[in-house]
Amino acid sequence: MNLHHLELFHHVCVHGGITAAAKKMTYGIQQPAMSIQLLRLEQELGVKLFDRKPFRLTEEGERLHAATASFFHQTTRLKDVVMGRENEEVRVAGASEFLANHVPALISKLRQKRPGFRVRLYERRFDEAIPMLERHEVDLVVTVPEGDIPVGVHHKTLTQLPLLLLVPSSFRGDVESLFKTTAEKRPSLISLPQDEVLTQLFFETLHRKGNGWPVSIEVTSLGLIERYVAEGMGVGLSVRVPHQKLAAGVKALELKEFPKIQVVGYWRSGLSKAAQAFVQALQERAQSLSKGK
Numbered sequence: 001m002n003l004h005h006l007e008l009f010h011h012v013c014v015h016g017g018i019t020a021a022a023k024k025m026t027y028g029i030q031q032p033a034m035s036i037q038l039l040r041l042e043q044e045l046g047v048k049l050f051d052r053k054p055f056r057l058t059e060e061g062e063r064l065h066a067a068t069a070s071f072f073h074q075t076t077r078l079k080d081v082v083m084g085r086e087n088e089e090v091r092v093a094g095a096s097e098f099l100a101n102h103v104p105a106l107i108s109k110l111r112q113k114r115p116g117f118r119v120r121l122y123e124r125r126f127d128e129a130i131p132m133l134e135r136h137e138v139d140l141v142v143t144v145p146e147g148d149i150p151v152g153v154h155h156k157t158l159t160q161l162p163l164l165l166l167v168p169s170s171f172r173g174d175v176e177s178l179f180k181t182t183a184e185k186r187p188s189l190i191s192l193p194q195d196e197v198l199t200q201l202f203f204e205t206l207h208r209k210g211n212g213w214p215v216s217i218e219v220t221s222l223g224l225i226e227r228y229v230a231e232g233m234g235v236g237l238s239v240r241v242p243h244q245k246l247a248a249g250v251k252a253l254e255l256k257e258f259p260k261i262q263v264v265g266y267w268r269s270g271l272s273k274a275a276q277a278f279v280q281a282l283q284e285r286a287q288s289l290s291k292g293k
Contacts, residue, residue: 005041006064008034009049010072013065017055070136088114090278093122093129094142097222098263101241106281110274117274133266139275141266142282144197153266158286159242160260163202164252166229166236175253178235179211188216188234190225198261202237205258226250 008029011021018038022031042049049061057065092103099121110117122129122138126146132138134150142158149155165175167187178186192199194215206213216234219225225236230247238252239261246252265282267275 001041001044002037005037005044006068007072008037009041009061009064010068012038012050012055013057013061013069018052066135088116088274089118089120090140090272090275091120091122091138092140092142092278093124093132093138094140095125095144095263096123097239097241098142099123101244102282102285106278106285109281110277114274114277119278130266133268136268139267139271140278140282142263143266144261145264146197149266153268155264155266156283157262158265158282159263161239161241161263162260163198163255163258164238164240165255166226166238166246166250166252168229168232169249169251171251175255178253179206179209179213183212186213189213190217190219190228190234190236191215192222192225192237193218193220198237198239201259201261202255205255 008021011025012018012034015021015024018031018034022029022034038049045060045064047060048058049064050057092099103119103121107117107119120138122132124132124141124143126141126143129138129141129143130147130150130153133141133153165178167178191202194200194203199215203213217228219228222238222241225238226247228234229236230249240252240254263286265279267279271279
C-alpha cells in the first residue's frame with residue numbers, strides 16, 4: 001500500500017471527513033486530489049473504508065485506523081525521539097475535576113525530579129478518553145468509569161468520592177429532613193445532566209428509597225452547581241473533592257447511604273519512564289487522600 005494514501009486516510013479519520021482533513025493538512029493538498037488518492041487506497045484493499053456523507057468508518061475502515069493510528073501519531077513526536085526527549089512527555093485524558101484539582105500538584109512534584117517533564121492534558125469523558133488510549137493518543141486516562149474496560153488495559157481505583165448535597169450555610173436541617181419535605185416545599189435541585197454517573201447514582205438510590213426529586217436546574221460542571229447554590233437558587237448535587245474548599249455561603253451534607261463515585265486510572269503496558277513516574281505519583285496522591293492527608 002502507498003504510505004501517503006494511508007497518511008491521508010489517518011487524517012480523514014482524525015478530522016472526521018475529507019473536507020475537514022484537506023483544510024487542516026500541514027501541507028497543501030486539494031480536496032479532489034485527496035478523494036482520488038483515497039479511492040485508490042480502497043481499490044488497493046478491495047474494500048470500502050468509509051461513507052462520505054455523513055462521514056462514518058466502515059468495519060474495515062475501523063480496523064485499518066486502529067492498526068495505523070499509533071504509527072502516524074508517533075511521527076508527530078519524531079523530533080523529540082531524535083533529541084532524546086520523548087521519555088519526558090506524558091499525555092493524560094480525564095475528568096475536568098481531576099485535571100483541575102490534582103494534576104497541578106503532580107506536575108510540581110515531578111518537575112522537582114525531572115526538570116524536562118512535560119504534560120499534555122485533554123478534558124474528556126470515559127467514552128471519549130478510552131478510545132484515545134486504545135489509539136495510543138494518550139498514555140493515561142483518569143476518570144469515572146462508565147463502561148467496560150478494553151482488553152489489555154490496566155486499571156486501578158485511585159479514590160472513592162462521597163456524594164453530597166450542597167446547601168446554603170443558613171440551612172439548619174439535615175439530609176433526611178430534605179427528603180421528608182413534600183415536593184411542593186422542597187428546594188429546587190441543581191444537578192449535572194442525567195447521563196452523568198453522579199446523577200445516575202443519586203437517582204437510582206433515591207428511587208430505591210421510594211423517593212423522587214425532579215431536577216430544576218441542569219448545568220455542565222460542579223463549579224456551576226456550587227455557584228448557583230451560593231446564589232440561593234436551590235440545593236446542589238455534588239461530590240466531595242479532597243482539600244477543595246467550598247464557596248462562601250455554601251456547606252455540604254454528605255449522602256452517607258448513597259454509593260461513592262469511583263475514580264479510576266487506566267493505562268497500557270510499555271509506558272515511558274515519565275509516564276511510569278506520573279502513575280506512581282498519582283497512586284501516592286490517591287493513598288494520601290484516602291488517609292485524609
